[in-house]
Amino acid sequence: DVKVTQSSRYLVKRTGEKVFLECVQDMDHENMFWYRQDPGLGLRLIYFSYDVKMKEKGDIPEGYSVSREKKERFSLILESASTNQTSMYLCASRLERGAKNIQYFGAGTRLSVL
Amino acid sequence: KQEVTQIPAALSVPEGENLVLNCSFTDSAIYNLQWFRQDPGKGLTSLLLIQSSQREQTSGRLNASLDKSSGRSTLYIAASQPGDSATYLCAVLNSGGGADGLTFGKGTHLIIQP
Numbered sequence: 001d002v003k004v005t006q007s008s009r010y011l012v013k014r015t016g017e018k019v020f021l022e023c024v025q026d027m028d029h030e031n032m033f034w035y036r037q038d039p040g041l042g043l044r045l046i047y048f049s050y051d052v053k054m055k056e057k058g059d060i061p062e063g064y065s066v067s068r069e070k071k072e073r074f075s076l077i078l079e080s081a082s083t084n085q086t087s088m089y090l091c092a093s094r095l096e097r098g099a100k101n102i103q104y105f106g107a108g109t110r111l112s113v114l
Numbered sequence: 115k116q117e118v119t120q121i122p123a124a125l126s127v128p129e130g131e132n133l134v135l136n137c138s139f140t141d142s143a144i145y146n147l148q149w150f151r152q153d154p155g156k157g158l159t160s161l162l163l164i165q166s167s168q169r170e171q172t173s174g175r176l177n178a179s180l181d182k183s184s185g186r187s188t189l190y191i192a193a194s195q196p197g198d199s200a201t202y203l204c205a206v207l208n209s210g211g212g213a214d215g216l217t218f219g220k221g222t223h224l225i226i227q228p
Contacts, residue, residue, distance in 0.1 A: 045215035
């Protein structure tokens with residue numbers, strides 16, 4: 001079974017802090033994704049990566065950056081956390097772009113910015 | 115821009131009933147459609163993936179159909195059980211340009227009454 005592991009289930013940070021959310025997948029998937037999920041807004045794509053050292057902006061990249069130095073690891077960085085970044089963050093991976101390929105999700109990180 | 119709508123937003127039915135969840139999307143240029151389940155405070159679990167060339171997929175008591183030309187999908191749950199209580203999300207992978215993540219509906223919150 002594919003396993004997507006997010007390093008923290010819950011995080012509490014202060015406004016202005018630099019925050020790192022880590023995600024690791026164990027199935028040699030090429031593509032990885034970061035979404036955030038908010039009540040009434042659903043899931044929205046922040047950033048994605050096709051392969052190592054590659055990154056592409058999603059629908060809501062403002063205030064975020066990402067890093068993919070190794071194939072299995074995709075990090076989401078909040079350069080200066082703000083209260084409107086309080087949310088549930090979900091990481092996902094997929095073998096590659098294609099009609100047959102399932103996107104697998106981690107358990108999520110609930111981030112509170114105070 | 116692709117938009118995905120799920121109806122109803124919430125549904126409560128007695129145990130043992132068969133039920134149908136609906137999903138519609140505005141742009142028929144898709145690679146696939148995925149149905150997910152999300153338990154409270156948790157990540158997403160993939161239930162079924164239907165490729166754009168397919169009409170339906172089945173897994174146990176679940177059956178998902180796809181009518182790409184009309185932009186509709188249904189998830190049929192047979193003989194519902196209390197353990198089926200969760201939020202069900204549908205998502206499409208667009209085959210056109212733009213960001214490469216899934217576009218999600220806002221989900222149907224399902225409660226199965228014992």
